Amino acid sequence: MTAHKHAHHFKDADHEFSASKMGVWLFLCTEIVMFGVLFVAYFLYHHQYPATFAEGATFLDWRMGALNTVVLLLSSFTMAISIHFCQKNDSKKAVLNLALTLVLAAVFMVVKYLEYSHKFHLGLYPGQFFSYQGAESANLALYFSFYFLMTGLHGLHILIGMGVITWVLIRARRGDFNSKYYTPVEGVGLFWHVIDLIWIFLFPLLYLVG
Amino acid sequence: MSNLTDKNYLNCEKGLWSWLTTLDHKRIGVMYLISIVIFATLGAVFSLLLRYELFSAGKDFLTALQYNKVMTYHGAIMTFMVLVPGIPAVLGNILLPLQIGAKDVAFPRLNLLSWYCLMAGALIAMISLFTTGVDTGWTFYAPYSIGSAQSGTVFVVLGAFVMGLASILTGLNFIATIHQLRAKGMTFMKMPLFVWGLYATSIIQIVATPVVGITLLLLVAERLLGVGIFDPKLGGDPILFQHFFWFYSHPVVYLMVLPGMGVISEVVSTFSKKVIFGYKAIVYASVAIAGVGFLVWGHHMFVSGQSDWAGVLFSFITMFVGIPTAVKIFNWMTTLYKGSIEFRTPLLFALGFLFVFAIGGLTGLFLATLSTDMHFHDTYFVVSHFHYTMVGGAVMATFAGLFYWWPKICGRMYHELSGQIGFAFVFIGFNVTFFPQFILGAMGMPRRYFDYLPEFEHLHAVSTVGSTIVNIGMVIVFVTLYRAWKNGEVAGDNPWGGTTLEWQTTSPPPHENFTKEMEVSGGPYDRP
Ligand code: HEM
Ligand SMILES: [Cu+2]
Numbered sequence: 208m209t210a211h212k213h214a215h216h217f218k219d220a221d222h223e224f225s226a227s228k229m230g231v232w233l234f235l236c237t238e239i240v241m242f243g244v245l246f247v248a249y250f251l252y253h254h255q256y257p258a259t260f261a262e263g264a265t266f267l268d269w270r271m272g273a274l275n276t277v278v279l280l281l282s283s284f285t286m287a288i289s290i291h292f293c294q295k296n297d298s299k300k301a302v303l304n305l306a307l308t309l310v311l312a313a314v315f316m317v318v319k320y321l322e323y324s325h326k327f328h329l330g331l332y333p334g335q336f337f338s339y340q341g342a343e344s345a346n347l348a349l350y351f352s353f354y355f356l357m358t359g360l361h362g363l364h365i366l367i368g369m370g371v372i373t374w375v376l377i378r379a380r381r382g383d384f385n386s387k388y389y390t391p392v393e394g395v396g397l398f399w400h401v402i403d404l405i406w407i408f409l410f411p412l413l414y415l416v417g
Numbered sequence: 418m419s420n421l422t423d424k425n426y427l428n429c430e431k432g433l434w435s436w437l438t439t440l441d442h443k444r445i446g447v448m449y450l451i452s453i454v455i456f457a458t459l460g461a462v463f464s465l466l467l468r469y470e471l472f473s474a475g476k477d478f479l480t481a482l483q484y485n486k487v488m489t490y491h492g493a494i495m496t497f498m499v500l501v502p503g504i505p506a507v508l509g510n511i512l513l514p515l516q517i518g519a520k521d522v523a524f525p526r527l528n529l530l531s532w533y534c535l536m537a538g539a540l541i542a543m544i545s546l547f548t549t550g551v552d553t554g555w556t557f558y559a560p561y562s563i564g565s566a567q568s569g570t571v572f573v574v575l576g577a578f579v580m581g582l583a584s585i586l587t588g589l590n591f592i593a594t595i596h597q598l599r600a601k602g603m604t605f606m607k608m609p610l611f612v613w614g615l616y617a618t619s620i621i622q623i624v625a626t627p628v629v630g631i632t633l634l635l636l637v638a639e640r641l642l643g644v645g646i647f648d649p650k651l652g653g654d655p656i657l658f659q660h661f662f663w664f665y666s667h668p669v670v671y672l673m674v675l676p677g678m679g680v681i682s683e684v685v686s687t688f689s690k691k692v693i694f695g696y697k698a699i700v701y702a703s704v705a706i707a708g709v710g711f712l713v714w715g716h717h718m719f720v721s722g723q724s725d726w727a728g729v730l731f732s733f734i735t736m737f738v739g740i741p742t743a744v745k746i747f748n749w750m751t752t753l754y755k756g757s758i759e760f761r762t763p764l765l766f767a768l769g770f771l772f773v774f775a776i777g778g779l780t781g782l783f784l785a786t787l788s789t790d791m792h793f794h795d796t797y798f799v800v801s802h803f804h805y806t807m808v809g810g811a812v813m814a815t816f817a818g819l820f821y822w823w824p825k826i827c828g829r830m831y832h833e834l835s836g837q838i839g840f841a842f843v844f845i846g847f848n849v850t851f852f853p854q855f856i857l858g859a860m861g862m863p864r865r866y867f868d869y870l871p872e873f874e875h876l877h878a879v880s881t882v883g884s885t886i887v888n889i890g891m892v893i894v895f896v897t898l899y900r901a902w903k904n905g906e907v908a909g910d911n912p913w914g915g916t917t918l919e920w921q922t923t924s925p926p927p928h929e930n931f932t933k934e935m936e937v938s939g940g941p942y943d944r945p
Contacts, residue, residue: 215929216520216598226523226597233589233623241627244661248646251657259652335643346652352644356635 211388224390231394235401238364242405245357249412252349262343263350264416266331268322272414275318276406282311283403286372286396289379293389298382301392305376308399312369319362326351333359357409364402371395425828425925440525441928445532446510447826452532453507454895456498456539461888463491468850468884471877474869484867485552486567492555497577498539500811501669504676505622506531506587508818509615511826513591515919515926516609518600518935523593527586534583542576545569554865556666559647559658563639571640578633581626588622591615600918600935606700609917609941610693613700614679617707621672624711629665632658656721663714671710673807674774675703677814678745681767684817685749687915688764689756692942695748702741709738719790728787735785742778746771761913762836766817769844773809777802780855795865798858801851809847816843816894823898824912828924829905835897842890849883916942 217223253260289304330338333355337348344350375392378384384392426443436444466487470479479487510528514521522528545551548569553562562570595616599608608616636658638644645651647658678699686693693699715723715731723731749771758764780802783789793799824830853876858864862873869877911920922931 214521214525216514216523216525222597226593229596230524230527230589230593233592234585237585237589237623237627240624241631244628244631248657251654252646252652256652333642333644334638346645349645349652352642352646356638356644356646 211383220387224388224393227390227394228397231397235397238401239405242357242360245353245360246408246412249353249357252353253416256344256346256349259344259346259350260416263347263354264414266326266329267354267414268325269414271318271322272410275315276410278311278315278318279403279406282308282315283400285311286399290389290392290396293379293384293392294386296385298379298384301384302376302379305372305379305392309369309372309376312365312372315365316362316369319358354413357413361402361405361409364405368395368399368402371398424927425923426928427827427925429928438529440521440529442514442522442525442528443511443826443926443930445528446507446512448532449502449506449510449535452536452539453499453503456494457891460491460494460499461891463487463494465884465888467491468881470867471869472881473878474871474874476868479867481867482552485554485865486550488865489551489554489573490546493542493551493573493577495807496555496669497542497580498535500673500807501580501584502535502587503673503811504680504815504818505591505615505618505672506535506583508611508680508815508822509587509591509618509676512822512919513594513612513615514598515825515922515930516612516917517595517598517603518918518931518937519594519598520929520931521598522590523597524590527590531583531586531590534586535580538576538579538581538583540576541579542573545572545576548572556662557633557636557658558662559636559639559655560649562636563648571637574633574636574640578630578637581630581633584622585626585630588619588626591619592623595619600937602937606697607937607940609679610682610696610699610703611676611679613703614676614682617703618672618675621668621675621707621710625665625668625672628661629669632661632665656718656723659718659721660714663717664711667714667717668707668710670803670806671706673811674814675706677770677811677818678703680814680818680821681749681770682745683915683917684763684767684821685752686942687821687913688759688761688767689753690759690914690944691752691756692940692944693748694751695744696940696942698744699748702744705741706738709734709741713738716785716790719787720794732785732787736782739778739782746775746778761820762831762833762840763817763821765837765840765844766813766820769840770810770813770817773805773813773844773847777805777807777809780805793858795863796858797854797862797864800864801854801858804851804854809851813843816840819898821913822919823901824908825919825924825926827902827905828908829901830908830912831897831901831905835893835900839890839893839897842886842893844890846883846886846888846890850880850887851883853877853879853883916944 211220213220213223217226285304285307289301289308292301292304330340331351332338334348334352337351339347372395375395378391426441430439436448439445466479467484470477470484510522546569549567550569551573552567553565553570557570557574595608595612635644635646639647643651645653647653647655649655682693682699713731713735715727716735719728780798784793784799784802820831820836857873857876860873862869908924910922910924918935918937
């Protein structure tokens with residue numbers, strides 16, 4: 208167990224903690240703005256082509272979406288718990304909860320995989336590869352462009368999240384974190400909550416709004 | 418280096434590897450400087466190709482397609498690789514921690530990573546040179562950029578995305594640094610104005626860059642997958658691309674110029690030996706420019722078919738930006754008034770900035786007025802306007818800053834006369850290049866054409882001569898700076914009598930910037 212030493216340009220560990228947290232928040236702002244642009248585009252086209260979007264939504268299975276929403280909410284919970292255990296100097300339980308978070312993230316990806324392969328099976332591919340016959344709206348492909356772009360970018364973030372969770376998990380097992388120093392877990396946690404939050408918006412917009 | 422301070426950030430470690438892995442903000446700033454000078458040289462070569470093609474009417478040595486490509490590379494390199502990282506990442510990196518009495522930026526590793534992002538982005542963009550190249554213009558307007566036969570587009574667009582990451586990391590780092598690492602006693606209203614300029618800039622970097630980032634990714638998706646979001650053939654809307662693009666690219670012009678204005682505040686105060694006039698007004702003006710800058714993007718789209726009401730609104734808000742800008746200009750003039758002025762190279766560049774930027778700003782009002790813009794839109798008037806603000810404004814401010822802080826950066830003084838000659842060439846050459854373009858634009862010369870009607874020939878020839886002069890000026894400037902670095906006279910810690918914290922440490926500063934904990938009581942420009 209090595210005690211963390213704060214970097215030379217900070218006064219003390221608390222100072223470093225608050226700076227790091229601010230950095231993470233600023234980064235998350237950029238993520239929110241980035242997804243925000245996609246949401247704006249979504250609303251514009253939804254307004255312009257309501258029938259297309261209504262038809263597109265019928266191809267999505269809201270039960271799968273709801274399942275994934277629950278899975279992600281649970282994972283946010285286990286993530287928060289693991290930070291709590293870091294603060295309580297209980298590395299074992301922190302590690303356990305990080306591992307649970309990872310498992311839940313993996314479940315999310317498996318469900319996504321099933322959903323995607325179902326779409327591909329029907330020929331509902333993104334963009335120019337779209338080959339589904341029998342759509343009622345002329346530009347149904349546009350709906351699926353949004354579907355794949357938004358859930359794809361979100362899924363990519365889940366994968367990145369799994370990467371960084373693995374990283375803090377390994378460090379937690381090494382015993383790097385304690386009540387005085389748990390900045391990386393806190394940062395990864397914030398990232399994870401925001402990714403969750405974005406899903407909370409994606410789910411109703413794509414699956415439920417018809 | 419015998420008579421410089423023994424241990425400083427330049428000589429505390431040796432070898433290329435120590436530079437490529439450095440976490441010292443000053444060294445990273447120097448690396449940014451070297452890379453940007455290389456990019457700028459490349460951009461300048463492209464611009465000279467354009468100007469010489471335009472020297473006389475008719476086809477000379479470039480085909481129309483080649484001309485379009487050269488024009489695209491010139492614009493893309495100058496915006497994404499020179500101006501955007503220019504002042505923040507070079508002068509900001511070196512001086513921000515020094516000016517607020519910190520040992521480093523908040524996240525030194527991210528700082529280094531941002532340099533690598535810029536390099537990676539530049540590399541990706543330059544790969545396109547070995548494919549077909551790009552001919553879309555730096556604005557990448559859809560649907561042309563989707564359908565263009567030039568497949569190099571994907572590389573340039575991806576490269577711009579990666580360079581955007583660099584910009585975001587810098588902005589994030591600076592905001593955290595300013596909030597967390599100020600010296601004891603330095604409240605926000607006691608920060609030097611250059612720091613305020615960087616702060617306003619960083620906000621723009623954080624809020625606007627992700628917008629263009631995702632837009633560029635969508636464009637890549639458009640080319641590779643044909644997602645149709647910007648493609649009218651598939652029900653998409655190419656105007657939406659313009660909205661997203663300008664939502665970033667208008668604020669980005671302030672991103673280029675706000676830190677430049679910060680430099681001007683420092684230089685004007687130091688060389689007139691006076692407290693800056695209206696410190697608070699300049700602070701609020703900076704923040705106002707950054708804020709209002711987000712609400713004016715539609716002035717690039719008056720003729721794109723947005724609604725009349727949108728046009729009127731955007732026109733009105735655009736005019737509004739003139740107010741804080743004018744406030745600053747009056748503050749600088751008042752500071753100079755009755756000061757004991759010393760006409761050294763940094764001040765000359767600052768005065769050049771004032772002159773040129775005033776013209777750039779005022780001509781902006783013509784473009785912001787709906788009726789006149791119908792005529793001026795997409796003519797040389799626009800080209801001239803934004804070169805007056807960006808080259809005249811941002812580049813002159815960069816030079817003012819480089820000459821002002823050079824003694825601090827390398828510990829040595831440049832040769833005054835050759836600095837002044839460099840200024841003369843840049844200033845005269847710049848005006849000779851671009852002033853005729855206002856007239857050309859008013860006469861109806863459209864932008865982005867490789868040929869023109871015979872009646873435009875004289876003014877184009879004058880402009881080309883001017884571009885040669887301004888480029889000679891740039892060479893003189895960089896030779897002057899280089900020679901100072903190599904064997905200039907030792908400058909001393911505070912050659913100008915500056916009042917901000919960076920002048921209280923040695924030149925060049927040690928690795929940790931200061932030997933003691935800094936503390937501030939008065940304002941940044943108080944003179945004893
Ligand atoms: C007083 C402040 C300013 C006003 C009122 C203003 C107004 C405008 C307007 C209305 C246009 C659109 C012209 C057209 O295409 O029809 C324009 C173009 C442009 N401005 Fe400004 N501007 C101002 C300051 C700046 C500054 C400070 C910069 C850069 C540092 C800048 C850079 C540009 C660029 C790059 C374009 C051309 C974009 C393009 O069409 O490719 N402007 N400006
Ligand atoms: Cu603009």
